[in-house]
Amino acid sequence: CKILGLLIIFSTLFSFVCYADNPLVQTLYTADPAPMVYDGTCYLYTGHDEDTIVNNFYTMNDWRCYSSTDMVNWTDHGSPLKATTFSWAKGDAWAGQVINRNGKFYFYVPVTRKTGGYALGVAVSDSPVGPFTDAIGKPLVTNNGGSDIDPTVFIDDNGQAYMYWGNGNLWYVKLNQDMISYSGSVVQVSKPSGYIEGPWFYKRNNLYYMVYAGWAGGSENIQYATSNSPTGPWTSKGAIMPNQNSFTNHPGVTDYKGNSYFFYHTGNLPGGGSYHRSVGVEQFKYNSDGTIPNIPITQT
Ligand code: FUB
Numbered sequence: 001c002k003i004l005g006l007l008i009i010f011s012t013l014f015s016f017v018c019y020a021d022n023p024l025v026q027t028l029y030t031a032d033p034a035p036m037v038y039d040g041t042c043y044l045y046t047g048h049d050e051d052t053i054v055n056n057f058y059t060m061n062d063w064r065c066y067s068s069t070d071m072v073n074w075t076d077h078g079s080p081l082k083a084t085t086f087s088w089a090k091g092d093a094w095a096g097q098v099i100n101r102n103g104k105f106y107f108y109v110p111v112t113r114k115t116g117g118y119a120l121g122v123a124v125s126d127s128p129v130g131p132f133t134d135a136i137g138k139p140l141v142t143n144n145g146g147s148d149i150d151p152t153v154f155i156d157d158n159g160q161a162y163m164y165w166g167n168g169n170l171w172y173v174k175l176n177q178d179m180i181s182y183s184g185s186v187v188q189v190s191k192p193s194g195y196i197e198g199p200w201f202y203k204r205n206n207l208y209y210m211v212y213a214g215w216a217g218g219s220e221n222i223q224y225a226t227s228n229s230p231t232g233p234w235t236s237k238g239a240i241m242p243n244q245n246s247f248t249n250h251p252g253v254t255d256y257k258g259n260s261y262f263f264y265h266t267g268n269l270p271g272g273g274s275y276h277r278s279v280g281v282e283q284f285k286y287n288s289d290g291t292i293p294n295i296p297i298t299q300t
Contacts, residue, residue, distance in 0.1 A: 021273040023269050023278030023297050024074055029279035032063060032095035032150075032198070033263035036128065036255040038105075040255045043067045043128045043261065044074070044279070045098050045107070046114075051275035058275060060093045063109070065129050070275050071281065072259060080130025083111045086121045088138060090114045094148045095198060095250055098128070099179075106179045107132045108163060110149035115141065120165060122180050135180045143171060145209050150250075152201045154230070155193040162230050164210070167197040172231065192225035193236040198250040203230070210234055216230070219243045222251050223266065224292055240292050247274040257285050262295050 021141040023030075029049035045065045051059040061084070063090045065077040083093040089111035096109035107123040107130075119139035123132035141148060141163075151165040153175065161175035163182070170191040173182040194214035202209050207226050214223035224242035225234035241249065253265035262282050269278040284295050 007287075016225070020073075022280035022282075022297070023039045023077050023266070023272075024228075024280055025064075025066065025076075025278065026139065026269060027076070028064075029272065030279045031058075031060075031265045032152065033252040033265060034095070034097040035252045035261065035263055035278040036098045036100065037254055037256050037257075038100050038128050038140045040070055040267065041067050041128075042071065042254065042261075043179070045080075045096060047093055047095060048079070048211065051277050056275060058092070058094065061091060063096060065109070067129070071256060071259075071283070077129040080125065081107055081109070081123050083109075085123065085132065087133050088110055088113055088115075089121065091120075092118075092236040092243070093121075097152050097252075099153045099155065099161075100128070101155060105130075105132070106135070106153070108140070108151040108153050110151065110165070116194050117142070120151050120163075124180070140180070140182070141152065141165070141173065141186065144169070150198050151155075154201045156230055160230070162201065164199045164201050166191075166199070167250055170195060170199060170210075170234075177202075189232045190239040192223070192232075192234040194239075195225075196220055196224050200251045200253055202253060204286070205290060209253070209292075211240075211253055211292075213249050214239065216243050219247045220249045222249055222295075224251075226290070237257050237291060239294075241297070243293070244268075244297070245273065246277045248277070249260050251260070262285060264297070266297065268299055 030046035032047040034045045062079040062082040066074045084254040092112040094110045098162040120141040126136040155161040164172040198213035200211040211224040247265035265277040267273040
């Protein structure tokens with residue numbers, strides 16, 4: 001009878017506590033996770049590491065899309081967008097983000113141009129799983145050559161959308177309502193301490209958050225900063241995830257069904273490393289003052 005009681009308690013607990021198997025995607029190498037919640041489903045867009053020569057570089061040709069309604073079981077939707085979908089691009093499908101506005105989905109990405117240097121492109125689709133097509137037939141932003149990577153987009157409560165991006169420095173533009181053009185000029189903000197790349201911009205309880213890959217003794221950790229304004233100044237709040245075994249890391253943060261989730265990448269899949277990365281996810285709780293706690297990695 002005691003054993004039966006324990007079994008009932010255990011199975012009741014187990015039915016409420018479900019953990020994802022990390023790395024989330026075990027069929028190919030994925031990086032730069034970007035979650036987007038739409039219509040009750042969490043979509044996850046990732047880069048795709050295809051390097052066949054170890055320690056070559058980031059060989060990335062397309063982005064991938066997955067979805068889940070429980071953060072445990074993920075459906076593979078294949079590739080919704082390739083770097084060469086942009087006729088002006090040569091390749092390098094690095095870290096992007098998808099956002100929904102007015103029933104359309106906008107995919108902001110960095111790619112290398114045929115004429116050289118990085119640029120940010122925007123693709124559009126009627127479906128969160130694509131296919132996405134080039135929205136404007138030319139780069140949305142070409143600013144500083146090698147630094148124009150890792151766009152992150154957020155639409156504020158008043159409808160103003162912002163796109164931040166940058167390696168080494170942090171820039172933003174104010175996107176127009178059409179989401180495929182911007183007004184005013186490119187603004188460089190004073191970057192928060194330790195900032196390297198991979199910004200993830202969002203707002204929670206009237207506080208703006210910029211989570212990013214920071215420099216930590218030879219490789220990247222994850223740090224964040226906050227501001228009372230969408231355009232800064234940004235106050236550094238320190239590290240929330242230590243260096244992993246992949247040199248880079250890249251944050252993606254979302255709330256889903258009443259819980260908060262932190263996406264990242266490591267080199268934890270067999271054969272993994274800096275150019276064979278894999279995305280994972282951890283559930284976390286904000287502290288009562290809005291700060292983000294340290295987020296330990298679970299590997300199952
Ligand atoms: O995946 C290629 C680059 O590595 C991304 O753009 C950076 O954020 C870093 O993860």
